[in-house]
Amino acid sequence: MYQNIKAYADHHHVALVAVSKTKPADLIRELYDQGQRIFGENRVQEMIEKYELLPTDIEWHLIGHLQKNKVKYIAPFVSLIHSVDSKDLLKVIHKEALKNKRVIPVLLQFHIADEETKFGLSIEEAESILTDMEQLPLSGIQIVGVMGMATFTDNTDQIREEFRRLKQYFDRLKARFFHESEVFKHISMGMSGDYKIAIEEGSTMIRVGSAIFGAR
Numbered sequence: 716m717y718q719n720i721k722a723y724a725d726h727h728h729v730a731l732v733a734v735s736k737t738k739p740a741d742l743i744r745e746l747y748d749q750g751q752r753i754f755g756e757n758r759v760q761e762m763i764e765k766y767e768l769l770p771t772d773i774e775w776h777l778i779g780h781l782q783k784n785k786v787k788y789i790a791p792f793v794s795l796i797h798s799v800d801s802k803d804l805l806k807v808i809h810k811e812a813l814k815n816k817r818v819i820p821v822l823l824q825f826h827i828a829d830e831e832t833k834f835g836l837s838i839e840e841a842e843s844i845l846t847d848m849e850q851l852p853l854s855g856i857q858i859v860g861v862m863g864m865a866t867f868t869d870n871t872d873q874i875r876e877e878f879r880r881l882k883q884y885f886d887r888l889k890a891r892f893f894h895e896s897e898v899f900k901h902i903s904m905g906m907s908g909d910y911k912i913a914i915e916e917g918s919t920m921i922r923v924g925s926a927i928f929g930a931r
């Protein structure tokens with residue numbers, strides 16, 4: 716299954732994040748041996764344990780909700796944080812990045828689903844954060860795009876509508892805050908059940924777990 720999904724992503728020029736949460740290091744290693752380099756985890760502790768066991772050229776993406784007091788543990792090595800949903804979290808990532816003498820790439824996570832439980836910003840909150848940052852830039856972070864999760868539903872029209880909204884947010888922020896920048900370019904959307912729809916709606920990065928590793 717991995718090879719098919721990888722070929723599909725490559726064909727569409729979309730990055731594939733293999734979501735390895737709850738899966739043991741030896742399964743990750745098997746995928747690594749087939750060429751996969753980007754892995755996504757949603758828990759800090761689990762990501763650190765796997766980082767220590769596995770090859771250093773793996774790009775570790777944090778895709779789950781991130782608590783401010785845990786940023787320091789991943790700041791030395793994380794490649795991309797998909798789940799930034801507050802100004803305070805951005806500031807903490809900035810500070811920890813500077814301590815590690817690096818710049819940490821992040822995505823702004825948007826709330827696009829109609830479920831209460833999913834984290835994320837509204838477009839108004841994001842615009843307010845980015846307006847503040849025009850006055851006071853945070854040199855330890857680089858905002859490279861947006862991320863969102865569609866509602867868990869069989870209604871593909873609804874899923875498509877939600878992805879379309881995320882793409883609109885991306886376009887709006889790009890025009891207003893990043894028009895001169897090449898770095899704001901990622902739309903992280905699409906999981907095992909909906910990555911084909913996401914790619915049709917403009918995804919540049921899909922996060923696929925169970926379709927690669929099997930059910931959790």
Ligand SMILES: *Cc1c(COP(=O)(O)O)cnc(C)c1O
Pocket residue numbers: 734736757778779864906907908922923924925926
């Ligand atoms: C678990 C998870 C995924 C992958 O989900 P699958 O349905 O297993 O592909 C993608 N994104 C986030 C944020 C996740 O937590």
